[in-house]
Amino acid sequence: MKSVDDVREAGGADRERAGAAAGTVAGAVPAGKHAGGRRPGETRTREAILDAARACFAERGFDTTSMRRIAEAAEVDQSLVHHFYGTKENLFLQALEVPLKMPQVLAAAAEGGRDGVGERMVRAHLALWDDLSTRPALMTMVRSASVHRVAAARLRETATTILADALGNVVTGEDAVLRSNLIATQLIGLAMMRYIAVLEPLAAADTDTVVRYYGPALQAIVEG
Amino acid sequence: MKSVDDVREAGGADRERAGAAAGTVAGAVPAGKHAGGRRPGETRTREAILDAARACFAERGFDTTSMRRIAEAAEVDQSLVHHFYGTKENLFLQALEVPLKMPQVLAAAAEGGRDGVGERMVRAHLALWDDLSTRPALMTMVRSASVHRVAAARLRETATTILADALGNVVTGEDAVLRSNLIATQLIGLAMMRYIAVLEPLAAADTDTVVRYYGPALQAIVEG
DNA sequence: GTCTATAAATAGATAGAC
DNA sequence: GTCTATCTATTTATAGAC
Numbered sequence: 001m002k003s004v005d006d007v008r009e010a011g012g013a014d015r016e017r018a019g020a021a022a023g024t025v026a027g028a029v030p031a032g033k034h035a036g037g038r039r040p041g042e043t044r045t046r047e048a049i050l051d052a053a054r055a056c057f058a059e060r061g062f063d064t065t066s067m068r069r070i071a072e073a074a075e076v077d078q079s080l081v082h083h084f085y086g087t088k089e090n091l092f093l094q095a096l097e098v099p100l101k102m103p104q105v106l107a108a109a110a111e112g113g114r115d116g117v118g119e120r121m122v123r124a125h126l127a128l129w130d131d132l133s134t135r136p137a138l139m140t141m142v143r144s145a146s147v148h149r150v151a152a153a154r155l156r157e158t159a160t161t162i163l164a165d166a167l168g169n170v171v172t173g174e175d176a177v178l179r180s181n182l183i184a185t186q187l188i189g190l191a192m193m194r195y196i197a198v199l200e201p202l203a204a205a206d207t208d209t210v211v212r213y214y215g216p217a218l219q220a221i222v223e224g
Numbered sequence: 225m226k227s228v229d230d231v232r233e234a235g236g237a238d239r240e241r242a243g244a245a246a247g248t249v250a251g252a253v254p255a256g257k258h259a260g261g262r263r264p265g266e267t268r269t270r271e272a273i274l275d276a277a278r279a280c281f282a283e284r285g286f287d288t289t290s291m292r293r294i295a296e297a298a299e300v301d302q303s304l305v306h307h308f309y310g311t312k313e314n315l316f317l318q319a320l321e322v323p324l325k326m327p328q329v330l331a332a333a334a335e336g337g338r339d340g341v342g343e344r345m346v347r348a349h350l351a352l353w354d355d356l357s358t359r360p361a362l363m364t365m366v367r368s369a370s371v372h373r374v375a376a377a378r379l380r381e382t383a384t385t386i387l388a389d390a391l392g393n394v395v396t397g398e399d400a401v402l403r404s405n406l407i408a409t410q411l412i413g414l415a416m417m418r419y420i421a422v423l424e425p426l427a428a429a430d431t432d433t434v435v436r437y438y439g440p441a442l443q444a445i446v447e448g
Numbered sequence: 449g450t451c452t453a454t455a456a457a458t459a460g461a462t463a464g465a466c
Numbered sequence: 467g468t469c470t471a472t473c474t475a476t477t478t479a480t481a482g483a484c
Contacts, residue, residue: 290460292459303461306461310461311460312461
């Protein structure tokens, strides 16, 4: 598993921020140091639930994942899941939040001109899917896009906004937006077959091999 | 909607065959003409249920589709669905049966040598998805592949057996199987974004345009 | 903040009358 | 072959004790 930079999105709009360090535990917090802020222990449980939800949704999709299962995975009571996130729908929305690093990584890959941009995009995409801090949200999105309206909308949004924006300076000329769509199509297809359908030998192939063969396919569309 | 040849698979193993013409209705059957065969009226209801199931599964996926909903779509009682197909799982299996014409159409597209095979494959694939007699089964397969083991297996099988077989004489040399995987990846990605996620402007683009831009991308992998 | 208990809806599946 | 009625399990979600 390759590791990309450790930039993560703030998450849901109503998510509290940890005071300073990420590893803050209940017992390590100085007494009387939380005026108006969160009470110690709360955030940890809340995040544990969200992480568990992401993992479950990523692995089994929206419908197949029950609130009970998420609670079990987070090792908390079922009612706590509702207490923190209300409905299953809302929890799913939070789990869908795409890590901020995604547009950054893809934009970085699109830099550097037209030459070899196909291979760089494939490599960046694989890096995001092989990174354990970004994979669950991506997997949740793609896996549920077929049956959940919001996940599908998020997928479209990712394909257009993020990808088309990143490729804005690279894919130019006639039908530029359509061609960007087709590049996104190739990348989503790759995720689908390699990580979800687990098609062999593709799923077991190493990154370099995939980049070598698939990069030129993206490049063909970049060139128009 | 373009129409491909009208070859359809026999369906499930336990499916009865219609006597002669497809349009046979109860009243039009000669009396005493069904010794040991099916009783009139049965087949029609049975097929209506299967068609309705395919339509529902195609549109909403496995989990979201209830037996009651299928019964409603077929305009029959719920218990009839169980009567004919037993479990929901079994009905889903029947609905997944990929039309026989699929491998035929793809094999035909692969004929004619390496030149322009990318464009021919894209065009054949789009024809299958735009044909109302094949689309529901394909849609059912791809839409549920993310959450249903059997659908995923069918997708893998389609990608390897059917596609790799068709491309056997075209994709040769180093990593031929992996490259066939990547071609299937592109086609499934296309179906996913154009027909399921409905990404614009891709979904609204006409066939020729998609073929023109996407064909060379497949060709790049064929060439290696 | 965390738990027990349960409401309310819906699912798949079956029995049996006709 | 077709319908009514119902069983059983599971789901999301909430109320309320501590």
